[in-house]
Amino acid sequence: MTRQALIIDCDPGVDDAVALMLAFGSEAFDLLAITAVGGNVPVAKTARNARILRQIAGREDVPVFMGAERPLRREPAGAGEFHGAEGLGDMLPFEPDAPCADGHAADAIIDLVLARPAKSVALAVLGPLTNLALALRKEPSLAERLGPVAVMGGARSEGGNITASAEFNIWADPDAGAEVLATGCDVVMFGLDATHQVRATEGRISALEAVGTPMADAAASMMRFSQRVERKIVGWDAPPVHDPCPVAWLLKPALFELKPCRIAVETESDLTRGHTAVEFREGVAGSLPHRWAISADADGVFALIERAVR
DSSP states (O other): OOOOEEEEEOOOOHHHHHHHHHHHOOOOOHHHHHHHSSSSSOOOHHHHHHHHHHHHHTTSSEEEEEEEESSSSSSOHHHHHHOOTTSSSOOOOOOOOOOOOOOBBHHHHHHHHHSTTTTTTEEEEEESSSHHHHHHHOTHEEEEEOOOOEEEOSSSTTSSSSSBBBBBHHHHSSSHHHHHTTOOOOEEEEOOOHHTTTOOHHHHHHHHHOOHHHHHHHHHHHHHHHHHHHHHHHHOOSOOTTOOOOHHHHHHHHGGEEEEEEEEESOOOOOSTTTTEEEEEEEHHSSOOEEEEEEEEEHHHHHHHHHHHH
């Protein structure tokens, strides 16, 4: 079996944790690196959290690189209320045995992609797009050499989760989002329109808890925390599990329906900062270089998660 070479850029984060467990446990991936960015919590914590999750999964073979501390031109803004002050929900953090790899995440992305055949390395971006924007600024040819860039971010028909029209990952660094989308990267975006269809119901969480492995316990713990927080803040019994969606798509594309489009990000208006303008009409957009996820098979996504954490 030919494995998909993959880099995961993330800001763990409880749903990032579930996505990482999905990737760590899936034999279909040649997981080249985890690159951490500041987002849900500061980058020192996201890099530590990625290393904690790597240790739980027994995947110390995968290097973790620390990346951008702050957005391109904004003040950092976290989401600790949805992820816990340390970014891992109820899990008590600890100092992992293995350190971060040397070098900046943006440089690691460049080096890993350029060292392999064009279009052979996929990138899953589960947090703000800062690291990728920095890498593209330094090495513009990266846009043509990367395989699919599967992004968790944005919102259209569902509206936003940080403002009326903006999803957190894009809102946190809209300038990075705008820059990446303006390049030739093959961006496939999984916004709230699709991820709100993938929810951690009581039955799905209980099924993970019944598996009983360390990876399953970690994933279920993250979902239990989200369940409690979403009930309190939003009033939902079944929280959406956003970040596994891009990873699940790379594993099994048939789980998602995609639609060609052009996506642009609002960067100047405080009122609509981070809004993703998703245009499906070629006559209006001129061309449709991106893809937008409009539906998801939630049972299929959770089946992949359960299989991976076993």
